[in-house]
Amino acid sequence: MSDTLEQFEQGLAEVASASTDAFQGRTTEQALREANAKLVGPNGQLTKLMKLMKDLPADRRRELGQQANALKQEIQAAFDASLEGLAKAAREAELTGPALDPTLPGRHARRGRLHPLTRTIHQLVDVFLALGFDVEEAPEIDFAANCFDKLGFPPDHPATDMQDSFFVQRPGGELDVVLRTHTTTIQIHQMLQRKPPMAVICPGAVYRRDDDATHSPMFAQIDGFAVDEGLTFAHLKGVLTAFVRRLFGDEVPVRFRPSYFPFVEPGGELDMGCVFCEPWKGDAGRTRACRVCKGTGWMEILGCGMIHPVVFEAVGIDPKRYTGFAFGMGIDRISMLRHGISNIRLLYENDARFLGRL
Numbered sequence: 001m002s003d004t005l006e007q008f009e010q011g012l013a014e015v016a017s018a019s020t021d022a023f024q025g026r027t028t029e030q031a032l033r034e035a036n037a038k039l040v041g042p043n044g045q046l047t048k049l050m051k052l053m054k055d056l057p058a059d060r061r062r063e064l065g066q067q068a069n070a071l072k073q074e075i076q077a078a079f080d081a082s083l084e085g086l087a088k089a090a091r092e093a094e095l096t097g098p099a100l101d102p103t104l105p106g107r108h109a110r111r112g113r114l115h116p117l118t119r120t121i122h123q124l125v126d127v128f129l130a131l132g133f134d135v136e137e138a139p140e141i142d143f144a145a146n147c148f149d150k151l152g153f154p155p156d157h158p159a160t161d162m163q164d165s166f167f168v169q170r171p172g173g174e175l176d177v178v179l180r181t182h183t184t185t186i187q188i189h190q191m192l193q194r195k196p197p198m199a200v201i202c203p204g205a206v207y208r209r210d211d212d213a214t215h216s217p218m219f220a221q222i223d224g225f226a227v228d229e230g231l232t233f234a235h236l237k238g239v240l241t242a243f244v245r246r247l248f249g250d251e252v253p254v255r256f257r258p259s260y261f262p263f264v265e266p267g268g269e270l271d272m273g274c275v276f277c278e279p280w281k282g283d284a285g286r287t288r289a290c291r292v293c294k295g296t297g298w299m300e301i302l303g304c305g306m307i308h309p310v311v312f313e314a315v316g317i318d319p320k321r322y323t324g325f326a327f328g329m330g331i332d333r334i335s336m337l338r339h340g341i342s343n344i345r346l347l348y349e350n351d352a353r354f355l356g357r358l
């Protein structure tokens with residue numbers, strides 16, 4: 001009994017002394033609450049002490065209980081006062097500190113939109129859909145055979161070189177898979193699946209070991225082709241001329257130049273009048289000074305030609321019965337021309353400040 005009494009009285013004295021400056025120098029609400037909990041929280045010093053009360057000698061219980069309660073109230077009052085002091089100080093600082101400027105413009109959430117390349121793809125696809133083409137996709141990682149051999153590339157063609165293409169090492173050790181270097185692979189995939197007549201376009205990412213102002217290791221292309229009985233170079237010219245005029249305007253001139261691609265015969269390239277100096281408007285001085293077409297008045301935009309019989313043979317279509325035409329172009333290049341951008345990287349760096357202006 002007397003042990004409890006002694007322990008209680010001593011404890012009470014300790015709590016009383018601890019409580020005198022328990023809240024001093026505490027400048028956050030969190031610190032104040034922690035100090036308070038040490039004394040009167042569920043595991044606080046005073047709380048523990050009060051649990052001993054029932055073991056006190058009966059004649060002292062009432063008096064000591066009152067003392068403990070009084071101490072608890074003091075602590076509560078000191079805690080409340082400290083909290084209030086803290087709030088006052090914060091309010092004071094707000095009132096005497098720098099004024100809030102209500103005229104500052106607010107921060108708007110910025111509205112996103114489609115990337116310029118995506119918009120160009122949509123425009124190109126729309127034009128070809130209107131001309132009766134279907135849109136299909138082909139794998140970005142493909143067999144080298146679909147990318148090169150079946151398209152008539154000889155085994156020693158530079159494109160089949162490791163310097164020019166990204167080959168993928170397969171677990172078996174074979175090097176027969178590549179990141180496709182062009183979307184022309186669509187011809188193989190679709191001709192194996194469909195029966196003529198067919199007209200298909202394929203937009204998508206392609207990969208080459210190229211990296212400078214006008215070449216990025218990954219870029220976007222769109223290829224198209226049509227196969228039917230009786231298709232001629234006239235159909236090719238008609239479709240591609242309509243395409244250029246739909247996209248760049250009815251007055252833009254086009255010309256076809258002979259060129260070589262292993263999967264077409266005859267093969268060609270299409271040039272269109274430079275949309276920066278607009279030579280068809282007759283200002284020869286403007287064309288002479290044009291840096292985009294280097295004074296020629298023409299811009300090269302795509303490769304094209306009549307599908308080579310070796311391609312038909314590779315996919316089991318009879319080249320005596322069917323003919324076809326094909327074309328392919330860089331979408332980045334079209335996008336750059338439409339927006340007057342000179343560095344391809346600007347399309348891939350994803351700087352919203354730049355892209356938002358296109």
Ligand code: DAH
Nearest residue numbers: 182184303304305326327328
């Ligand atoms: N695949 C060629 C390239 O990557 C472009 C091309 C040329 C595609 C002629 C064609 C074509 O379909 O007929 O440069």
